[in-house]
Amino acid sequence: MRIVLIPDLNVEGWRSMALYAEQLQRWLPQLAPEWDFVIAGLLMPAWGRRPLFRFAARYLALPWSVARISRERGANLHHILDHSYAHVGRWLDRWRTIVTAHDLYPYHLLAAGERSARAHARNAVLRWVLASLRETAHVIADSEFTKSELVQWLGYPEDRITVIPLGGDHVNAPPMSAGEAAEVRAQLGVPRGARFVLHVGSCEDRKNIPTLLRAFARLRALAGEDLYLVQVGGRFAPFHWELIDRLGIARCVRQLSGLSWERLALVYRSAALMLFPSTYEGFGLPVLEAMRVGTPVVALAAGAVPEVLGDAGILVRDNEAEALAEAAARVLEDERMREELVRKARCRARAFTWEETARRVLDVYRVLAGS
Template sequence: MRIGFDAKRLFHNHTGLGVYSRRLVEGLAKHHVEHEYLLYAQKVEQSRYKAKFKDFSLRPGKGWAWRTVGLSKDIVSDACDLYHGLSHELPLNLHKRGIKTVVTMHDVIFKVDPDLFPYVDRKIYDLKWRYSCKHANAIIAVSEHTRCDLIELYNVPDEKIRVIYPPVPPPPIPNILVDQSVENKYGLSEPFWLFVGAINPRKNLLGILRAMLISKGSMPLVVVGSGGSYEKKVRQFVVQNGLSPRVRFMGHLPNEELPIFYRRATALIYPSHYEGFGIPLVESLHNGTPVITSNSSSMPEAAGPGAILVDPDSPEDIAEAMSKMSSSPTLRSELSTAGRLHAQRFTTEKVVQHTMNLYKYLSTSQY
């Protein structure tokens, strides 16, 4: 098959949607070499990931409306058998050209928490999501929770949706010398809590800080990620409440160093208000580190038995979970063992095979 992909996020997004796109496409190319993979994107020459995908068939586009209006013509010209929109969107009228389409729907955050988005953006997203849900031959939902959201909010027939989790590969086998080098580089000699993710209101970093004020413990928090105005608000809170000695802001870390942070942490704390999935949860479990996460949306699904679940709106609840986790090596060990096993559900090989099975089904059906 000739399979086309919307590669905008693959080339230009460094976090969730981009990580999903790169891992899936790389996995497909590695495990199913018999197919050809075409990547449609603009400004590829400006991407830090260009070299990584240089052996793929790159199809650059031009014009501000190309991804929505002009892309269908290019896909038809390239004689694609199937097109996969990796992040919520499909080009207009492709369904009229006889090409099977798949779209991955990650979340409906703008519906669940509209205050986080300007009015115009919400309307545009809603139009795009609704169009994709209506015209795609099949929809991949990244969690059961997202599947339920699509059925409730967009009246999508259940049989049109396949739940295929994002690929989250296990880390490389630890190298003691490399681990020690990273630990020395960042001074990771004492136990710490870990937060990984964008620093924005939805991720609820302030909830962790409020819990630290309630908790009697003194364990520091290491924050991996960055943000805009919300990060400034968080940093002000840290200073105003005397937490500066206990909070370290690391910014973004190289991918090869992040597993060492997971392994050295006592637990990942991830009390997000809403997630379509929650990749850091599984990354932490792969590294044998238990998590404290929210009892809502997709997070119980992603974290499984490797977590203590909390009410994200209750700093007291988060603080209690931190106390349990820090005081019981037995609990941490039990959660670690169960979490590692649970994380095997999300390996790249399994996700790629489920995805390819869907492609093959569509290519041979009259769906």
């Protein structure tokens, strides 16, 4: 059995998509050594990040390359590892092609109805990609939430969707020494003895950054002004910085990116809690990462986050800064609650491993190959 795995272009910079590809490339050959797994990707130089080159590579060069590799290697199945690349399936046998859908956010971008020339061009491409996703033989969804969206918004047959959660064991943080803790705080710019609230992810609209900032400002009033906010992985827009200034929290907000998984795990472990007010998640990997290392999570009950967090964190129903701040204050002030959340989170996170993800992906391959 020969399976062609199709990852994103290396210049995309989508860390969670790269992680998914890396973990499947690691585990699939270990679990099925008798099978041949072929990686059909394009390695682009740094200048490939430029929009025109990236567009040409994503929509022309990569599909052509994958189709050639499939023919030459005699592929039995193809697995497109990110729904953003579902269009590649148009160059392949659709009945031997699987796509992993991590979310259906492209549909919601279309539904937003933005009318600029740039949005019009983007939406034309999104419609084409979503139509390609609709035509594939089988879809792997990260969550029941994403499965429901595939059925509701794309009309994709429910019996051709398999839900396979992501793993979280790429982050591990054993107890830190005093020196390591001091080093992490120095890197973050958080004074010794101060606590910090963590947010991990991008700063795009669905991450609800204005609500995060307002909730943090309110939390400082409720729980004490020795609190800092550390945002990892995004880049605040100018209007975010303007809000930070208006709220009077500029001196206690930190932002950084480019951390290794090992370093990120130490940051999670050092945080007092993670605040995650995202309004849309196809899975919510940062939530699972925090659970894995025992960082309490306060999150908005939106998208797939409730599936991941369960009762191992605090889910807030109202998308209001006040509600998020009050929930976070309870976690900071109630040590027994905090200890119970940490215990539940670590226990629940143990069920989410990349080995199990890969094992279930193999089951999909076997079923599709047999049909």
